[in-house]
Amino acid sequence: MSDTALAVFRDARKAQKEGKQGIVQRQRARLAEQIAYVRAHSRYYGELYRHLPEGVDDVTLLPVTTKQKLMDRFDDWVTDPELTLERVRAHADDPSLVGERLFGKYTVTTSSGTTGRRAFFVMSEDTRRIAFTVATRGMSHVLSPWTVVKLLAARWRTAMLVPTGGHFASHVVAVQQRDASRGVDKRIFPVTTPMPQLVEQLNAFNPAYIECYPTIGALLATEQEAGRLRIKPAVLRLGGEGLTDAEYERIRKAFGAKILDLYGANEFPALMVKCAHGWYHTHDDWMVFEPVNADYRPTPPGEKSHTVLVTVLYRREQPIMRYDVGDSVLVRPDPCECGSPFMAIRVRGRVPILMNFQTAAGREVTLSSFPLSLQVELAPGVELFQIIQTAPSILRVRLQLRPGNDPDKVWHEVHEKLSRMLEEHELSHVVVERGTEPPELSPGGKLRSVIPLG
Numbered sequence: 001m002s003d004t005a006l007a008v009f010r011d012a013r014k015a016q017k018e019g020k021q022g023i024v025q026r027q028r029a030r031l032a033e034q035i036a037y038v039r040a041h042s043r044y045y046g047e048l049y050r051h052l053p054e055g056v057d058d059v060t061l062l063p064v065t066t067k068q069k070l071m072d073r074f075d076d077w078v079t080d081p082e083l084t085l086e087r088v089r090a091h092a093d094d095p096s097l098v099g100e101r102l103f104g105k106y107t108v109t110t111s112s113g114t115t116g117r118r119a120f121f122v123m124s125e126d127t128r129r130i131a132f133t134v135a136t137r138g139m140s141h142v143l144s145p146w147t148v149v150k151l152l153a154a155r156w157r158t159a160m161l162v163p164t165g166g167h168f169a170s171h172v173v174a175v176q177q178r179d180a181s182r183g184v185d186k187r188i189f190p191v192t193t194p195m196p197q198l199v200e201q202l203n204a205f206n207p208a209y210i211e212c213y214p215t216i217g218a219l220l221a222t223e224q225e226a227g228r229l230r231i232k233p234a235v236l237r238l239g240g241e242g243l244t245d246a247e248y249e250r251i252r253k254a255f256g257a258k259i260l261d262l263y264g265a266n267e268f269p270a271l272m273v274k275c276a277h278g279w280y281h282t283h284d285d286w287m288v289f290e291p292v293n294a295d296y297r298p299t300p301p302g303e304k305s306h307t308v309l310v311t312v313l314y315r316r317e318q319p320i321m322r323y324d325v326g327d328s329v330l331v332r333p334d335p336c337e338c339g340s341p342f343m344a345i346r347v348r349g350r351v352p353i354l355m356n357f358q359t360a361a362g363r364e365v366t367l368s369s370f371p372l373s374l375q376v377e378l379a380p381g382v383e384l385f386q387i388i389q390t391a392p393s394i395l396r397v398r399l400q401l402r403p404g405n406d407p408d409k410v411w412h413e414v415h416e417k418l419s420r421m422l423e424e425h426e427l428s429h430v431v432v433e434r435g436t437e438p439p440e441l442s443p444g445g446k447l448r449s450v451i452p453l454g
Contacts, residue, residue: 138273
């Protein structure tokens with residue numbers, strides 16, 4: 001699976017032109033190849049699939065996997081014996097190595113997502129090339145010739161608003177893009193930057209292209225509408241969580257820019273791209289996307305699923321096979337107006353979380369959950385966490401630590417990080433209290449890492 005980016009792009013366009021038949025043929029052939037590969041090279045999948053017949057190309061015959069099951073068997077899950085959890089964790093625990101490749105060939109990222117549980121992921125250059133090359137075929141409605149002219153006229157000046165200080169996927173990719181850029185000014189802006197300072201910095205930089213989480217884009221749109229932010233980007237690339245259609249339209253109007261909306265994760269970067277009609281389209285030639293109910297039975301088009309199972313057909317080093325994503329989706333029952341032959345979906349999960357506070361002077365401050373989660377996730381020793389706003393000026397933090405860590409020492413670092421970030425946003429009066437109880441699951445059996453007031 002070492003095709004060039006050009007070869008991958010040409011095949012992706014060809015599959016799109018051939019329609020359903022060409023897409024299904026590629027999916028089935030690649031699925032059979034992927035199953036054979038993981039059975040031969042992953043001890044975990046070898047055991048999991050030992051009861052299956054040879055030459056399987058039916059994804060529904062495969063058992064379901066989850067993040068926790070895979071992380072519990074990390075060394076057996078990966079297909080390269082060099083990739084042990086100990087080595088990957090050591091790399092991820094060193095912030096000075098952000099963007100550098102493990103063994104010179106693997107990009108390492110970490111994630112807690114909305115679950116508050118830290119996980120480690122590795123991605124080869126083959127995986128990255130296929131993921132992002134295939135995704136470009138869904139971007140034509142945004143990267144039109146006129147938009148590209150505007151970007152080139154501004155020398156594609158790019159602002160990347162990402163969580164910094166750790167091996168978070170958006171930070172790692174931003175560092176790699178910045179370091180690899182030639183003649184393009186790409187700058188990283190930490191999402192923890194207080195809004196007044198961030199507005200000042202962006203006004204001075206005047207980016208033509210912005211990459212950020214949708215909630216950050218919404219907060220910037222408010223600043224633009226108020227006249228404090230005065231920039232004219234041609235494109236905003238948003239991804240990582242979902243907003244309402246009205247909010248996306250508000251952001252677009254505030255900046256007069258095109259919105260490039262990607263849906264992806266550490267497990268499957270650039271999984272889908274939203275079309276001009278507001279539907280995400282799956283890359284069915286390189287993945288299998290299964291909306292299912294709570295019993296993992298198929299959910300009919302037009303009905304909201306309980307979750308979705310994803311099988312990635314281009315990821316060899318850390319295979320993702322019938323992986324329970326946890327997001328609820330709805331598949332469109334009729335063809336999309338954009339003409340795409342790929343499945344069209346709306347994502348009902350990944351609802352962005354905003355927390356509202358007031359400064360001591362009475363000014364409203366709205367923070368995305370990402371900067372808050374970031375402070376806890378960066379503290380060494382944290383296995384699982386939950387931040388709860390129990391009152392307008394009180395945050396209660398529940399921690400579950402990895403074995404061998406001093407609870408008082410870890411709490412001191414978590415408290416210091418959160419307090420420092422709050423102080424930077426003029427919220428030094430907000431109390432950060434230590435929860436003695438462990439993180440708790442929701443009635444639906446999921447763990448929410450950040451819970452706002454009310």
